[in-house]
Amino acid sequence: MRGIISAGGSVPYRRLARADIAAFMGSGGGKGTRAVAAHDEDTTTLGVEAARGTLRSVPEHTPDTVLFSTSTPAYLDKTNATAIAAALRLPGTTAAYDFGGALRSGTGALRTALEGTGTTLVVGADVRDGLPTSSDEAAGGDAGAAVLVGEGPGVVAEIAGVASASDEFTDRWRAPGERTSKLWEERFGENRYLALGQDTLARGLKEAGVDAGALGRLVVTGMHGRAVSALARKLSLPEGVVEDDLAGTVGQSGTAHPLLVLAAALESLAASSAPAGTVVVLLHLADGADALVLRTTEALAEWRPSRPVAAQVANGAPITYSKFLSWRGQLQPEPPRRPEPARVSSSAAHRNEEWKFGFVGSKDRTSGAVHLPPSRISMEGGAVDDMVPVAMADANGTVVTSTVDRLAYSPSPPIVFAIVDFDGGGRYPVELTDADAEEITVGTRVEMTFRRLFSADGIHDYFWKARPLRTGGDG
Amino acid sequence: MGSHGIRDKVAIIGMGCTRFAELWEKGLDDLIVDASTEAFSSAGVAKDDVDAYWFGTAQSGMSGITLARPLQLHNKPVTRVENYCTTGSEALRGAVYAVASGAYDVAMAVGAEKVKDSGFQGLNAVNPPNDGTARTLTAAAMFSMVAPAYAQKYGVDQETMADVLASIAVKNHHNGARNPRAQFRREITKEAALGSPRLAGTLGVFDCAGVADGAAAAIVVRAEDAHRYTQKPLYIKALSFAAGSGSGLIDPGYDYTHFPECEAAAVDAYAQAGITDPRHQLAMAEVHDCFTPTELVLMEDLGFAARGTAWKEVLAGTFALDGDLPVNPDGGLKSFGHPVGASGLRMVFECWLQLRREAPSERQVATVDRGLAMTHNLGGYPGEMVSFVSVLGSELG
Numbered sequence: 001m002r003g004i005i006s007a008g009g010s011v012p013y014r015r016l017a018r019a020d021i022a023a024f025m026g027s028g029g030g031k032g033t034r035a036v037a038a039h040d041e042d043t044t045t046l047g048v049e050a051a052r053g054t055l056r057s058v059p060e061h062t063p064d065t066v067l068f069s070t071s072t073p074a075y076l077d078k079t080n081a082t083a084i085a086a087a088l089r090l091p092g093t094t095a096a097y098d099f100g101g102a103l104r105s106g107t108g109a110l111r112t113a114l115e116g117t118g119t120t121l122v123v124g125a126d127v128r129d130g131l132p133t134s135s136d137e138a139a140g141g142d143a144g145a146a147v148l149v150g151e152g153p154g155v156v157a158e159i160a161g162v163a164s165a166s167d168e169f170t171d172r173w174r175a176p177g178e179r180t181s182k183l184w185e186e187r188f189g190e191n192r193y194l195a196l197g198q199d200t201l202a203r204g205l206k207e208a209g210v211d212a213g214a215l216g217r218l219v220v221t222g223m224h225g226r227a228v229s230a231l232a233r234k235l236s237l238p239e240g241v242v243e244d245d246l247a248g249t250v251g252q253s254g255t256a257h258p259l260l261v262l263a264a265a266l267e268s269l270a271a272s273s274a275p276a277g278t279v280v281v282l283l284h285l286a287d288g289a290d291a292l293v294l295r296t297t298e299a300l301a302e303w304r305p306s307r308p309v310a311a312q313v314a315n316g317a318p319i320t321y322s323k324f325l326s327w328r329g330q331l332q333p334e335p336p337r338r339p340e341p342a343r344v345s346s347s348a349a350h351r352n353e354e355w356k357f358g359f360v361g362s363k364d365r366t367s368g369a370v371h372l373p374p375s376r377i378s379m380e381g382g383a384v385d386d387m388v389p390v391a392m393a394d395a396n397g398t399v400v401t402s403t404v405d406r407l408a409y410s411p412s413p414p415i416v417f418a419i420v421d422f423d424g425g426g427r428y429p430v431e432l433t434d435a436d437a438e439e440i441t442v443g444t445r446v447e448m449t450f451r452r453l454f455s456a457d458g459i460h461d462y463f464w465k466a467r468p469l470r471t472g473g474d475g
Numbered sequence: 476m477g478s479h480g481i482r483d484k485v486a487i488i489g490m491g492c493t494r495f496a497e498l499w500e501k502g503l504d505d506l507i508v509d510a511s512t513e514a515f516s517s518a519g520v521a522k523d524d525v526d527a528y529w530f531g532t533a534q535s536g537m538s539g540i541t542l543a544r545p546l547q548l549h550n551k552p553v554t555r556v557e558n559y560c561t562t563g564s565e566a567l568r569g570a571v572y573a574v575a576s577g578a579y580d581v582a583m584a585v586g587a588e589k590v591k592d593s594g595f596q597g598l599n600a601v602n603p604p605n606d607g608t609a610r611t612l613t614a615a616a617m618f619s620m621v622a623p624a625y626a627q628k629y630g631v632d633q634e635t636m637a638d639v640l641a642s643i644a645v646k647n648h649h650n651g652a653r654n655p656r657a658q659f660r661r662e663i664t665k666e667a668a669l670g671s672p673r674l675a676g677t678l679g680v681f682d683c684a685g686v687a688d689g690a691a692a693a694i695v696v697r698a699e700d701a702h703r704y705t706q707k708p709l710y711i712k713a714l715s716f717a718a719g720s721g722s723g724l725i726d727p728g729y730d731y732t733h734f735p736e737c738e739a740a741a742v743d744a745y746a747q748a749g750i751t752d753p754r755h756q757l758a759m760a761e762v763h764d765c766f767t768p769t770e771l772v773l774m775e776d777l778g779f780a781a782r783g784t785a786w787k788e789v790l791a792g793t794f795a796l797d798g799d800l801p802v803n804p805d806g807g808l809k810s811f812g813h814p815v816g817a818s819g820l821r822m823v824f825e826c827w828l829q830l831r832r833e834a835p836s837e838r839q840v841a842t843v844d845r846g847l848a849m850t851h852n853l854g855g856y857p858g859e860m861v862s863f864v865s866v867l868g869s870e871l872g
Contacts, residue, residue, distance in 0.1 A: 336596075337596045338595050338596065338599060338613075339593075339599050341607075341611060342604070344605070344606060344607035345605055345607075348604060348605050352606040355608065356608050369726075371725060372725050373608065379720060379722035379725070400727075401620045403616045403617075403619045403620050404616070404676060405615070405675045406675060407597060407613045407615060408612050408613045408616060409611060410611075415611075415612065415616070417610075417612055419620065419731075425727070426725070427724070427726060427727045427729075429724055453611075462607075
């Protein structure tokens with residue numbers, strides 16, 4: 001039995017109210033909110049966070065393959081999935097691949113994994129841009145999502161059937177190097193996607209031997225928002241069958257989106273104790289259509305997502321439109337008059353990969369003192385080379401003291417910084433993120449999150465920050 | 476094993492110190508030449524009479540040639556040293572120990588920093604290639620964490636704490652206003668200090684040392700030779716140095732209310748100098764007031780006030796120019812700014828003036844008869860620090 005073992009998402013903390021766009025620009029925007037990746041997040045970090053949550057829910061499973069899809073990669077030529085694998089501390093024998101940059105590649109990777117062998121972690125992430133006032137700016141959203149695919153008793157939803165359609169037509173396009181897409185007039189695309197979606201769904205259900213009436217949950221996603229809602233309407237399914245596509249809260253997050261909404265659907269089925277055998281279909285509209293027909297198993301009831309998508313969606317905080325524009329590089333405020341950091345040394349970063357990407361310190365076997373970064377000689381007792389690695393990325397901590405640095409270089413000043421004592425030992429002075437300075441006090445509970453500190457000479461500096469513990473619980 | 480000290484073995488016989496300021500018209504070479512020629516003339520020696528040189532600069536140049544070229548020294552042993560913000564003090568240690576060892580008769584320490592050519596605000600360290608995980612906070616932010624920790628530990632309310640820190644700024648600017656070599660020569664009011672724009676945590680502009688260019692120099696000889704050069708030498712009573720392991724940053728036991736490296740350096744220096752009651756035996760102290768909370772905590776680390784009481788002593792005026800123990804009578808880093816390589820020697824220069832009774836009358840300390848002065852110089856951050864202490868005296872024994 002092959003299928004999904006776990007799934008999860010990463011929804012950035014900040015939300016842009018679409019009404020703020022029109023308030024600022026005089027036009028554009030709309031209703032609801034969209035999720036906004038912070039200045040220190042990119043598709044790799046969003047992917048890492050989604051994958052961390054996905055794997056943390058099922059610690060007995062380790063993927064042997066990572067397939068990462070994004071339409072907005074942090075690097076070209078260099079594989080981004082290797083950074084994700086490093087941050088997840090997957091074995092060096094893992095096959096980590098970038099799966100391609102088109103908006104269809106998230107579902108494509110998932111289908112490939114479901115039809116393949118071994119244990120595969122499918123990760124999608126996107127940071128969706130649009131020119132100010134454009135529909136893409138308002139309707140787009142930033143998010144990461146991950147689905148762990150494999151076999152065995154841990155499978156919560158087994159694959160029952162697949163169908164795809166590929167159709168060469170130009171509805172949305174973006175030349176390499178461009179940050180924003182261009183769109184054909186939308187009625188043409190809507191017409192194509194309605195036909196493709198209906199046909200593909202019907203073929204998928206037929207392959208799975210499922211009646212349309214037996215459909216328990218339908219996830220419809222795609223960047224063509226009008227086609228997505230029109231298709232969902234046209235199918236005339238009973239109330240509650242079509243999953244909320246998060247367009248009104250998160251926005252359309254490109255390659256990540258089908259995986260994100262699928263994760264949310266599985267979570268809600270698990271939480272509502274839906275019976276085993278419930279049919280769940282993912283239907284994604286992009287340059288054709290893909291229908292993945294899944295059937296839930298008994299294991300779904302036992303599955304406990306560590307950071308539910310719904311909780312992340314509910315736990316957002318507003319960001320002003322001007323800050324959004326500055327994070328996107330569409331507005332450039334005066335930076336602090338401090339030197340920008342130099343590029344990271346590739347060889348030093350590689351030597352310290354466990355520390356830099358995995359946040360792994362060392363623990364003195366005699367005194368128990370935790371060293372961050374790892375040290376060969378203990379600060380207590382002076383033992384030499386008698387340490388064991390200690391993984392700290394999943395340790396929560398408490399702020400001992402904090403400060404705000406209005407002078408230091410940051411892509412988004414000021415820097416909020418704290419001394420954090422970790423549960424179970426260890427202290428680290430660390431930059432905070434996803435937080436306003438005034439909400440950080442002595443005693444604030446924090447968790448670690450993988451971020452991009454800055455970029456220099458095109459090299460991204462990935463490392464860990466702390467953020468207030470808001471979702472996923474304490475312990 | 477032990478720190479034996481070299482009390483009364485070496486004496487300073489001449490010093491020089493430039494004005495500290497944004498010296499747009501002066502380059503590093505000018506600063507070096509100005510401070511050095513003043514020191515040569517003060518000691519009555521020529522550059523060739525000096526057998527060996529130690530040159531301190533943190534970032535303005537590399538190797539001894541940075542000093543040898545502007546001074547046109549010919550095949551002299553010239554050593555460039557760097558030790559964070561104690562770099563100037565480190566140059567003095569090198570020169571003093573060289574003479575004490577008997578290797579040389581006359582040695583010179585020169586410290587200089589050209590900070591204002593960077594085009595950036597503040598001091599900016601240039602780090603070697605690294606893995607990109609090190610903190611990029613400013614020193615102001617790191618030291619800003621001291622004030623709330625101290626206030627909480629000793630039950631000082633927020634308003635009183637602000638008053639204490641502003642009092643330190645007011646005092647040092649008061650002293651600097653009486654010093655023609657200082658960068659800032661205006662007194663400030665407590666209201667101005669309290670109302671200045673915040674830079675990091677609760678620290679405002681007036682809680683932070685300025686940024687300046689500058690240089691200072693000292694020439695040392697064996698104590699028994701000192702009177703051949705001057706009637707009023709300054710004897711080295713103690714030199715101590717402590718480099719922390721950096722563990723304060725990752726040790727959950729560290730509480731940001733004291734600097735163990737500074738305390739260790741003071742204990743060692745007082746033992747070398749035979750000082751048991753620094754507050755009443757010292758005529759004055761120059762301390763590293765990079766930020767106002769730093770000076771507050773140092774009053775306890777250096778043994779001038781019992782733990783948890785320095786804030787009261789500050790408010791009582793204990794460390795004012797006319798107080799029990801004048802601290803930073805020259806105006807400190809607050810008034811001088813902090814050209815890293817020069818600051819340690821600038822502190823010694825004030826001791827040189829004060830103990831020889833050559834300070835201008837409006838800032839000459841009344842405690843001068845005690846005959847002893849100290850300098851304290853630190854580098855790094857709370858939890859990861861280097862610290863230097865010297866004790867200097869006007870008399871042998």
